[in-house]
Structure formats: C-alpha cells, structure tokens
Amino acid sequence: MRHITHYMGIFLVVLGLAACDQKKDDPQAQHHDQSASQSQHQNISLLDGKLTFSLxxxxxxxxxxxGTESNNMHVYANNNGQQAVxxxxxxxxxxxxxxxxxxxQDQQRNRDPQxxxxxxxxxxxxxxPGQQLDSVVSTNNHSNWSTVVLAKLNNQLVTLQISLPADNQSQSQSIASEIVQSIVIH
Structure with a gap:
C-alpha cells in the first residue's frame, strides 16, 4: 500500500501540472480534433500483452x-498534460x-476534502474482475475528472489512473469510459 501512496503522490503532481497549465485551446480546433480523434485510437500493450487498452x-x-518501466509505472499524456493515463x-x-x-478514497479525501x-x-x-472509482478531484482551484481502475494480475495490483479536465464533465466521463471499456487483462 506504501507504493500506491507514493504513486498517488506522483499522480497528484501530474494533476497539479495540468492545473497550472490553464491554457484554453481554440474551441474550433478542439472540436475538429475531437471529432477526428473519436474514430482513431492507439492500442497499448503492457506486460507482454497481458494488459491491453486503447487511448x-x-x-x-x-x-x-x-516514470520509468523499471519502477513499473507507465505514463501517457497529451501535449499540455491536461489528459493523462x-x-x-x-x-x-x-x-x-x-x-x-x-x-x-480515504487517501484522496485526506488530500482533497472536497x-x-x-x-x-x-x-x-x-x-x-476490477473496481472502478470515478471522482472529481480539486487541485489549485481547478477540477479534474479522475477514473481509477484497480485489478489484480497474478496477485499483483494493477492500477490505471485516468485524469481529464472537468470543465466539460460529461465529455471527460465519456472519454474515460471509452478507455475503461477497452481495458482487457488476459
């Protein structure tokens, strides 16, 4: 559990960096990117194909x-760091x-009472079997949608943390849901 706490700290650093970058993209370019990206996904395979998902x-x-592969942490993010897995x-x-x-939940509530x-x-x-925890996390007066998926693979805990801006909560929820639905543990 100590390692999860350590990694959650790193996750909060990523959230903080995303919150610091309050840059708003051009809405028209963003709309164009969203419609183009909805049909295109990149497939990720980890642990010799035992864990697969799409981003x-x-x-x-x-x-x-x-992060490093040697500490068993893989980080995927967009250019401005506002979307991360x-x-x-x-x-x-x-x-x-x-x-x-x-x-x-208890650890997150200790860091973010809201x-x-x-x-x-x-x-x-x-x-x-897996467990999915969806929440809205506040950091530096900025809210992020957070989906955490927990599962076990050979008794090892596998954690996927998805962080997206909560400005448009339904869109963030939809993106996170697509990622979660693509996760397969073999």
Missing part, C-alpha cells in the same frame, strides 16, 4: 519524463479490490 489519439508515451504495476496484495478502493465520489463499482476487464 484517444493525441496521447503519447511520457514514461521517460514522469498512468498505469502502475504494484506489489502483491491480500486486500480485496473494494477494500483497496475504499483506502484510495472530493466528489461519483461512482465506486465492480467491473469486468475481459474475464478479470
């Missing part, structure tokens, strides 16, 4: 900048996924 176009591998392959744990989700939990539910990732 929206525009996100690229930032692992060398914010962090994948953490953790240690073995005996805790259940709902217990881990509750611990995560945390809004939208959903905490069981999901299936291929044939593997």
């Amino acid at each position: 929206p176009q525009g996100m690229s591998d930032q692992t060398g900048k914010l 962090i994948v953490i392959i953790g240690d073995e744990t005996a805790l259940t996924l709902p217990q881990l989700s509750q611990k995560l 945390l809004q939990v939208v959903a905490d539910k069981s999901i299936t990732l291929g044939h593997t």
Whole structure:
C-alpha cells in the first residue's frame, strides 16, 4: 500500500501540472480534433500483452519524463498534460479490490476534502474482475475528472489512473469510459 501512496503522490503532481497549465485551446480546433480523434485510437500493450487498452489519439508515451518501466509505472499524456493515463504495476496484495478502493478514497479525501465520489463499482476487464472509482478531484482551484481502475494480475495490483479536465464533465466521463471499456487483462 506504501507504493500506491507514493504513486498517488506522483499522480497528484501530474494533476497539479495540468492545473497550472490553464491554457484554453481554440474551441474550433478542439472540436475538429475531437471529432477526428473519436474514430482513431492507439492500442497499448503492457506486460507482454497481458494488459491491453486503447487511448484517444493525441496521447503519447511520457514514461521517460514522469516514470520509468523499471519502477513499473507507465505514463501517457497529451501535449499540455491536461489528459493523462498512468498505469502502475504494484506489489502483491491480500486486500480485496473494494477494500483497496475504499483506502484510495480515504487517501484522496485526506488530500482533497472536497472530493466528489461519483461512482465506486465492480467491473469486468475481459474475464478479470476490477473496481472502478470515478471522482472529481480539486487541485489549485481547478477540477479534474479522475477514473481509477484497480485489478489484480497474478496477485499483483494493477492500477490505471485516468485524469481529464472537468470543465466539460460529461465529455471527460465519456472519454474515460471509452478507455475503461477497452481495458482487457488476459
């Protein structure tokens, strides 16, 4: 659990960096990019193909900048860092996924008393059970949509953290949902 806390700290740094970059893109260019990217996804395969998922176009591998494969953390983000997906392959744990989700909520609430939990539910990732925690996290007067997916692969905890701007919550929720629906653990 200590490693999850460490990685959550890194996740909050990414959120903070995204919050600091309050740059608003050109709405017309953004609309054009959204319609073009909805049909294009890039497929990601980790752990020798045991974990696969798709990312929206525009996100690229930032692992060398914010994480390393040697510490089992992979980071994908768009150019301005406002959209990020962090994948953490953790240690073995005996805790259940709902217990881990509750611990995560408690940790987030300690950092952000205004945390809004939208959903905490069981999901299936291929044939593997998972837990999905959706919330709105506030950092530096800026809100981000956060979806955290927890699963176990050979008793190791696999965590996917999806962070998107909450300006348009329904759009962020939709993007996060597409990513979650594409996750398969083999």
